Structures are given as structure tokens and as C-alpha cells.
Amino acid sequence: MSKLFDPIQIRELTIPNRVWMSPMCTYSAPVGTGMPTDFHQAHYAARAAGGVGLVMVEATGVSPVAPISPVDLGLWADEQVEPFSRITAAIRAGGAVPAVQLAHAGRKASTSAPWEGGDYVAPENNGWETIGPSALAFPGLPAPHELTISEIAEVVQQFADAAVRADKAGFDVVEIHAAHGYLLHNFLSPISNKRTDAYGGPLENRARIVLEVIEAIRQVWPAEKPVFMRISTTDWVEENPHDDRDSWTLEQSKQLALWAAAHGVDLIDASSGGLDVVPIPRERNYQTAKAAELRANTNVLVAAVGRIDDAETAHDLIESDQADAVFLGRPLLKDPSWANHAALSLGATPRYVRQYDYVL
Template identity: 55%
Template sequence: MSTLFTPHTVRSLTIPNRIWMAAMCQYSAAPEGETVGAPTDWHFAHLAARATGGIGLIITEATAVSPEGRISPYDLGIWNDTQVDAFRRITAFLKTQGTVPGIQLAHAGRKASTERTWVDRGRQISPDEPYGWQPVGPSAVPFSESSTTPDELGEEQIAEIVRQFADGARRALAAGFEVAEIHGAHGYLIHQFLSPHSNRRTDRYGGSFEGRTRFALEVVEAVRAVWPQELPVFFRISATDWLTENPADDREGWTTDDSVRFAKELQARGVDLMDVSSGGIAPDARIESGPGYQVPFAERIRTEAGMPVAAVGLITEPAQAQEIIGSGRADAVLLGRELLRNPYWARQAADRLGGEVAVPVQYHRA
């Protein structure tokens, strides 16, 4: 059988195959009221369809640990019990299909308070507009020339956000999730602390590699402390900012060397797998994209840090995914847009490659 369809065990949790769904924002939650940030029928249908399609692990979209941590007013959240109750319906259904439910815990930092991507191309909503609020960050450095300048976080505020991540993890467990992924990529708050492009601090949360990684490691330690030892914690990273490693760009950023070094620190604190992406810290960074363009970053972290990884980025063909897993370049593939186009990609890949994924009994025919 193709290795793409073999189980993957992390701690005491067994994920039935190596085809996983990446977190993708839907911008479809209520922006205000009693159900603010809670998943809706849309989220249920969206995630349930991929579960019936045979996906081994589904990671929900970036789910904010506080109202101010949302990317947009329409993001999911995990800061109150109403949200927990709404998530339970989804996680329970995913489990009936043999799919492991995972959640991505997030804080958008300076990239918060934006419109939905299909409205004004996701422009940032100013604090004095309806549904807008003041973003925060490691430093008072805006994402772009048109972005709101964030307030620089004080150390007490940093400690409070660390607590919010831990509280979010507790609620996620109560909601039925079995994998907690910490979002440290794509230019959001944790990534903003990691990268010298956005972190200009001179205190213990800035400057050196140790200073810039301090906040991320505090979040990891806080989440791992409340998450059951038998269940895994993942970390999503942007392996590179596409700045320092671009000869045509003289700006300093987070690099693949940094990611390899950081992976060892994460492992030492109980992180089980790195979900390897890239970019997001600068709007004008030149990204070299193409089929599987981020897989080499995952492969390098797996090889040099000895850390399990999931690969992402324009993985669209079953044979391509099988090569990534079969050759040992990654432990799993995370599909994004391809699963939006085709919820039954895993079933079709199994037919093509001679593997098996779970099929709902309602779909069986003699």
C-alpha cells in the first residue's frame, strides 16, 4: 500500500493517513453579538465535507485566543464557552468519520482588524471604523504603508496573551479537539516576534535569537502545560521570510537556518511536529513559488533537526504527495486550496494509487 495511506502515530494519537487539511480562514463567523467568533452551519458543512472525503486530520482555520487576536471581525474564536459549545458539534462529527480534529490557536498581532479577503482585498479596518480595533505588535512597526501602526506590547500585555493561549488550549480540549497547533507563521503575532524585520525591541523579547524566540517559547510552554501529555502539540512556522535569503533584498528577516535552530528548542519543550510554510512578514517580499515549493524547507528541518514535519504549498497531485511521503521528505502533507476545489481528493488519490481511506457507510454500494 502507498505510504500516503499509512497511519501516523503521535504520542498516543493515531491519525489514519498522511493526507491532512491545512487551516484556511473562512471569514464566516458572526462579528458581534452572543455568537461572535462561534462556528456556524457553514463551518460545519465545510469541515464535514472533507471528513467524509477521507482526510486523516483536519485543522480548523486560525482560531483567535482573544477578540483582538482575530485577523478579521469574522474569524473564529476560542475565548468563551459559547464558542466551545458550537465547536463540539463539529469535532464530534469529524470523529464519527475517523478524522482527527485539530485546532490552530492564533493571534494576528499587527495584521489584525482586516476586512474579509473578498471585500476591499482584505484591507485593514481602522480603529475608528465599525468592527475595527487597534492592533498590537512587538514593535510600533506597521505591516505596510497603508496599515495601522500597532501599539507596542508591554511585558504585562505579553504575559496576558501567553495566558490567553493557554486558556484557548483548555477550551479547545473541552470542545473535543485532539491536536493543538500554535500559529507562529504568516506574519501573525508570534512570527512578528520571531522576525527581526518586525521585532525592533531592545528588551528581553527582542534583539538576539534568544530574545526574539522568547515569546513563542513561553506560548508553547503554556499550551503544553495544559494540553494532555497523551495528545500532540504542533507548531506552524514560516521557515523563511524570503528576505535575508533573497540576494536581491537587503532587509533582515527570519531564515531557514533560524527555523532549524528553533525546531530543536520546540522539541525540547514538547512540540511534536512542525507544520512548515513560509512568508507573510512583508507584503513585498519576493516569493519563489511552484509545485511543492515549500517542501525543501520541511525536508531540511526534518533532516537537520530530526523533527517530524508536515509539508505544504501547491501540493495538488496524488503522485506528488506520495513522492514527498515515500521519499521521507515529510511525515504528512497538508492540502489547502486543492481541498477547496475537491473535498474528495483523498478518496480519488486512494483509487489512483491503490490505497484506502475511510468511506461513510452511506456511500457504500454492493
């Protein structure tokens, strides 16, 4: 048996196992619409029927300037709710919990799909001017517009409004994307945040917008449903002896996790990096050790992610209490039924939908 395939209850929600689909952009919405299509539905339904406990729908923009690319999904308008409700129904029909990652790409927004180069897309080509805490550019992209205090309040409200739409569309979990060098991470990291007002400087100021987003979402999101938050546990700068910049670190992540939990976040999805172009280790478990340390030091539920490529690694992370759940990305692109195959190899019971179960 394997605890990996035991259910986990968070608030009133029971998630049938601890193998979860990590959010992955598919760059497949019609340009500028944020609208899910038949492709998204088939893509997410296949992973749900393949046995994962939870499907985290890809980064979904909270405003028209929030997507990473003009072909990302969005929940900034009411007409986007109905096509999302078809996705949640398809995920549920496959036996998994539907979840969505609410995102603002900040200074890394308005870029083309990776297979088209991932370069900046100018306003005249369906792109837009990006925003950030400070007018500091990510390498290769234009400097963002520095948000005013009232514009920060608008962003906070946009996260809450998107959460209302996510609830209407039938999602059981929302995840706040505060990782990978996108807007909220830009506020957290002293590399990208040089503000001198209440949103910059000491950690409690850099974390302010994140805590405001959590609070605003918790005011509108049903109390029985969980809120997750993805963070980068490190900028991978303090680990580099040749880089002495002040950066976002695991120690600050621990404090943020505690504050986030006190404000209503139920689980930290512990990723890393993305704020700057710096060397990052890529070996197996390269960032799950940080997830484990976060979990051990905070007593907050933590999901690990990143190069968890085989069933034994996933099993070990859960059995050894290094993580409460695992998010898988690329392995699920290769094999939509990764979870059921892992269950079989670990001697656990696969979670086939009843349409398959009676013959398999």
C-alpha cells in the first residue's frame, strides 16, 4: 500500500489521492479572449480520468494584462465562466477535484507562446504594457509600469473577482500564483521590488500585497473550500556564492507561509526560481528538499513539485512526511494515466472511472 493514494481532507473537501496535476500553460485560447476551448477540455479530462486526485488548471489571468501570453486562459470577465464550467464538469466526471491557478504575470506578461519564441508581444500585436512593483525589467523584456498604490488595490480586487468567477464555474480549489517571477513574486523579492512605500523594503511590506490578495479572496471564496498558494521557495541567488544580491530566500518563505496560513491559505505549493536568469540545479528532487524544510519548520500543508519523475520518488516523499501531496507536470504530459500506472506499480488501487473499472 502507499499513502500516496490515500485521500486527504482539507477543510470540507476530500481529495481522493495525493498525486495532483501541476498547472501548465497550454497557450491554446483564442488570442486575447482567455476562453477555454475543446482542447483544454479534452486535455484536463484525460488527466482526471487517468487517476490524479486533483487537476490544477493552468495559470489563468485575473485581468486582461495578467496572462503570460495573449493565448492564455483568463477569468477576468463573466462570459469566461461558462466555458470554464464545462472544464470543471469534465474533471469531475473523471473523478478528480477541479482546481484553478489564479495568476498575474506582471513584468513577464505579454510574451508569445514558447513555440513562437516567447518574446515580448507589443500592444500593436495584441500585447500590452506590463506592470510591476518597480520599473525594473526582466532580462530581455521591457521595463514594467510601476504600480501606484491605487493600482495595487485594483490588482487585489481583480484576484478576488476572479475567485468569485472560479467559484461560479465550479472549482473546488483556487491557487494563488505567487511564484516564478510573476507579479506577486516581483513584490516579494528585493531584486525586483525597490519600492520605498508600504509595499517595499522590509519583508512585511514586500509581503503586503500577497496577504491582501489572500484576505480579499477569503472574503469571497466559500469557507468550506481550500485556498492554495504557489511560491518560489528561493530565487536561487543566496545559494550562489558569486551572487551577493539581496533576494527571496527559504527563510523568508517560511515566514510568508506562516502569515499566509494565518490569513487563510491551506496549502503551500512549493516551487522555486523564475525571478531572474540565474543558474538553477535541475537534478531529481532539486527543489523538493526545500518543500520538505518548509513543511518541517512551519506545520503548514505543503505540496512538492519538480522532477518527481517516478512512482517511487513520489511514494517516498509522502511516506517520509516530506510533503503532503505531489504535483506532477511533464510526466502527466507524457502519460495522462501516470497516476493509475503509479498505483499499479506500488500495489495500490488505481482510480479508474466506472466506465473502465468493470472491464479492467
